[in-house]
Amino acid sequence: xxxxxxxxxxxxxxxxxxHGQAFGKIGTTTGEICFNTGMTGYQEVFTDPSYTxxxxxxxNVHIGNYGVKDSDVESDSIKIRGLIARxxxxxxxxxxxxxxxxxxxxxNNIVAIEHVDTRALVAHIRTKGAMNCIISSEILDVDQLKAxxxxxxxxxxxxxxxxxxxxxxxELGDTNSPLKVAVLDLGVKKHILDCLVQxxxxxxxxxxxxxxxxxxxxxxxxxxxxxxxxxxAAMDYAITTVKDILNEDKPVFGICLGHQLLALxxxxxxxxxxxxxxxxxxxxxxxxxxxxxxxxxxxxxxxDPEAVRKHPDVEVTHVNLNDESIExxxxxHKPAFSVQYHPESTPGPHDSRYLFDQFVAMMR
Numbered sequence: 001x002x003x004x005x006x007x008x009x010x011x012x013x014x015x016x017x018x019h020g021q022a023f024g025k026i027g028t029t030t031g032e033i034c035f036n037t038g039m040t041g042y043q044e045v046f047t048d049p050s051y052t053x054x055x056x057x058x059x060n061v062h063i064g065n066y067g068v069k070d071s072d073v074e075s076d077s078i079k080i081r082g083l084i085a086r087x088x089x090x091x092x093x094x095x096x097x098x099x100x101x102x103x104x105x106x107x108n109n110i111v112a113i114e115h116v117d118t119r120a121l122v123a124h125i126r127t128k129g130a131m132n133c134i135i136s137s138e139i140l141d142v143d144q145l146k147a148x149x150x151x152x153x154x155x156x157x158x159x160x161x162x163x164x165x166x167x168x169x170x171e172l173g174d175t176n177s178p179l180k181v182a183v184l185d186l187g188v189k190k191h192i193l194d195c196l197v198q199x200x201x202x203x204x205x206x207x208x209x210x211x212x213x214x215x216x217x218x219x220x221x222x223x224x225x226x227x228x229x230x231x232x233a234a235m236d237y238a239i240t241t242v243k244d245i246l247n248e249d250k251p252v253f254g255i256c257l258g259h260q261l262l263a264l265x266x267x268x269x270x271x272x273x274x275x276x277x278x279x280x281x282x283x284x285x286x287x288x289x290x291x292x293x294x295x296x297x298x299x300x301x302x303x304d305p306e307a308v309r310k311h312p313d314v315e316v317t318h319v320n321l322n323d324e325s326i327e328x329x330x331x332x333h334k335p336a337f338s339v340q341y342h343p344e345s346t347p348g349p350h351d352s353r354y355l356f357d358q359f360v361a362m363m364r
Contacts, residue, residue: 008113008137010084011145014128018121022137023088024105024112030148031055031081032155033133034300035122037279041347042101043072046080046110049164049187050256050298052229053155055082055133057118057125064089067097068104074189074346078105079164079229082135083112084121111135129274130155130300155300156272160230161186161238161257165208172205173197179363182206182220184245186238186257187228191346195356196224209237212244221363222251225258227342232260232270232301239264246334251362253355254338256299262338263303263329266314273325276300277341280348283321284341286328292321295341296348302326302340335362 006022012033035057036045042063045051063085083105090100105112113135125131134149165185172193181196183205196203204218208228215223223245225238232238242265245252254262260270277297284295303326308314318328318339330337337359343352 006137007140008135009140009142009145010113010116010133010135011142011149012133013131013149015146016124017142018113018116020113020115022112023085023102023114024083024110026137027109027111028134028136028139028148029055029082029111030132030134030152032130032300033057033084033125034130034276034278035059035125036298037281038347039280041280043068043104044074044347045298046078046083047073047075048189048298049075049079050189050227050229051080052160052164052187053158054080054229055084055135056080057084057121059118059122061086062089063087064101065092066094067092068099068101069094069097074191078108078110080110083110084116084118084135085112085114086116086118088112088114111137113137125275130276156231157234158230159234161228161235162208164229166205167207169207170205171203173202174200175202177202179360180204180218180220181222181224181363182215182218183224184208184210184215184226184238184241184258186226188226189342189344189346191344192226192255195344195353199356199360201360210241212241212248215245216248220250222253222359223248224359225252225254225261225338227256227258227298229257231272232257232264235261246331246336249334251359252334252336253359256340256342259329259338259340260301260303262336263308263314266311266331268307268311268314269304270301271304273300273302277320277325282341284318284327285321286318288317293351294349295327295343295352296345297341299340303329
C-alpha cells in the first residue's frame with residue numbers, strides 16, 4: 001500500500017463528499033463518474049478510448065497488484081480523466097511488469113484518490129445514476145470544488161469521438177491479403193484491430209470524419225464501425241457516414257458506439273442509461289443460437305428496446321440477461337450487424353470472439 005500523506009477530496013454533483021488520499025498526479029480533474037466491476041485488466045480499462053471524459057471507480061479493493069506492462073494497452077495513453085479506488089498498490093507481483101500504477105498515473109498526468117469507500121460510492125451511483133464529479137488534491141475547499149464542478153458539461157449531448165480519433169490514416173496486417181476492411185475510428189481499441197488482423201484482414205483505419213468516398217478508395221470487402229466515447233445522437237457526421245456505408249451493400253460490423261450508430265442510421269433512437277454497463281461478467285443471450293455469453297462491456301448509452309423491436313427491417317440478436325437491454329442487432333435486408341458489448345474482450349472472457357469470424361465469413 002502506498003504511503004501517501006497528501007489529502008484529496010471527491011465531490012459529486014449531488015453534493016456527496018468523500019475524503020481520501022492523493023495518488024498519481026497532484027491536481028484537479030472533472031468528468032462523469034462511472035464504475036467498472038472487473039477484478040483485473042485495469043490497464044486496458046484505463047487506456048480504452050471509450051472512457052474519454054469519465055472519472056472511473058475500480059470496484060476491486062486493490063488496484064495495481066500486478067503492475068503495468070507496455071503491451072497491456074488499448075491506445076497510446078490513459079484515457080480516463082481520473083481514478084477512484086479503495087487501495088492503489090505500488091508493490092506488484094508480476095515479473096514482466098515494467099512499473100507500478102502510481103508512476104504510470106503520474107507519467108500520464110492522471111489525478112487519483114484512494115482510501116474511498118468504493119462499495120458505498122458504487123451503491124450510491126447505482127441508486128442515483130451517473131453524474132459529474134470532481135477530484136482534487138490541490139483545492140481542499142469543498143465549496144470551491146462545487147463551484148468548479150458546476151462548470152462541467154454533461155455527457156448527454158457531448159460529442160467526443162472526433163477529439164480522440166486518429167488524425168491520419170494508417171494500415172495494419174498483410175498488404176497482400178485479399179480481405180480488406182475499412183475501419184471508421186471513433187475511438188477504436190487496439191485489440192479490436194488485432195482481432196481483425198489475426199483473421200487475415202488488411203485493415204485501413206480512417207479518422208472519425210472521413211467520408212465514404214475516401215473509404216471506398218481502399219476498395220474494402222467490408223466496413224467496421226468502432227467503439228468510442230460520448231453521445232451517439234450528437235454525431236450527425238457519423239450517422240450520415242454509416243447510412244452511406246449501408247448503401248454499399250457490403251458487410252458491416254459495429255461494436256458499442258458502432259452498434260448505436262447503426263441503430264441511429266436506421267431511425268432507431270438511443271438514450272442515456274441510468275448508470276451504464278461496465279465490467280467483465282455481463283451475461284448476454286444470443287437469440288439466434290440460444291446460447292449465453294459472458295461479455296465485457298463499457299457503455300453509458302443504449303438502443304431503445306421498444307423502437308428496435310418495432311422496426312420492420314431490424315432484428316434483435318442479443319439481449320442482456322440482467323436487464324433485458326438490447327445487446328445486438330442485424331439488418332434483415334443488408335449484410336450488417338452490431339453488438340453493444342466488446343467481443344475482443346480485453347480484458348475479459350473470449351466467449352464472443354466468434355463475431356469476428358462471422359464478419360470475416362460474410363466478407364469472404
